[in-house]
Amino acid sequence: MFQALADPNRRQMVQRLCEGPASVSELAQPLQMTLSAVVQHLAVLEGAGLVRSQKIGRVRTCQLDTQALRAAERWISERRALWERRFDRLGAFLAEQDQNLKEEGGA
Amino acid sequence: MFQALADPNRRQMVQRLCEGPASVSELAQPLQMTLSAVVQHLAVLEGAGLVRSQKIGRVRTCQLDTQALRAAERWISERRALWERRFDRLGAFLAEQDQNLKEEGGA
DNA sequence: GCAATACTTAAGCGCATGCTTCACCAACCA
DNA sequence: TGGTTGGTGAAGCATGCGCTTAAGTATTGC
Known part of the structure; x- marks a missing residue:
């Protein structure tokens, strides 16, 4: 494919x-x-x-025949989504850490 | 790629x-x-x-690095969309022809 | 029927790919 | 310090891929 x-x-x-x-x-x-x-x-x-x-x-x-094209598209988009979701979680995690640091600094 | x-x-x-x-x-x-x-x-x-x-x-x-993945995905989806649009137009055309035939038959 | 058209099939050739081995270097750690 | 770990680079080899030529088959039009 x-x-x-x-x-x-x-x-x-x-x-x-x-x-x-x-x-x-x-x-x-x-x-x-x-x-x-x-x-x-x-x-x-x-x-x-x-x-x-x-x-x-x-x-x-x-x-x-677009069936195969669709399959390829799906393969790519699934993997991209997987990675980007991970990336978002990492972003959220970092933001959270950042927040924690600030709070510690404030306390 | x-x-x-x-x-x-x-x-x-x-x-x-x-x-x-x-x-x-x-x-x-x-x-x-x-x-x-x-x-x-x-x-x-x-x-x-x-x-x-x-x-x-x-x-x-x-x-x-999802940039390249995104590019590949776009390439595929553009082509798929192009073909499927064509396919839809063909469908519409056939339906229209069909309609015309019916009207001629009715008239 | 005969020539032209539109493929089809098989054989072969050169280059790219995927892999291995071997030698090597740079960090790490006991 | 010396061995182990993690990776790098070059050379070589087998296979696959893209292409060509050449010969063949099945339709089509005159």
Whole structure:
């Protein structure tokens, strides 16, 4: 999943697919590489569940599947929240300590 | 950034760091690999801006930096939103078409 | 039917990655 | 002071990844 998004060319393909479905050659057009290479990238994206595709006649049409994107987003946001919550608690703790010091100073 | 999160061992290190700062050997402990390897992974995470660390005495303490996580999260959610908006418009369009058909049928 | 189109598949190549070992240094502590 | 702990750096190796070429297959249009 993250592996699939790690490559800039694949991210560009995802970017393109955000704007709507595309055939393999449409995906290949802005990229400076063989159709073969594009197909291989596509296989990785499909493997990661990021893209679905179906072949009609001789043209394969691809589109984004947001399920996997959602999963990745969740993974990140969970971890970020976890850490930030900890950070907040630390802040609260420090503030409390600070308060205690002041009170001791006052007494 | 995604590259850095692509490796499961590095994700595990991030996971560990969510629960608070840790030394290099603490990070290494649950992983079945040399300290050397862990340091190398750490370098990647630091390179991606995911982790900051400082050395006090002979122990290096690492902690998460959520800035990069936030950036990754934003990248994903922007793309997801883009695609889902498109999807909604398509839904609206189809519904409208459907409505038009009904009206024509009624007229 | 024949050529062009739109992929598909397999083989191979070079470079990046992930890991190990080994040697080393800097703190800590008994 | 000398051994142990915690980390660093370089070298080397195996594997995986991204890409290309080349040959093949299935549709489509004339």
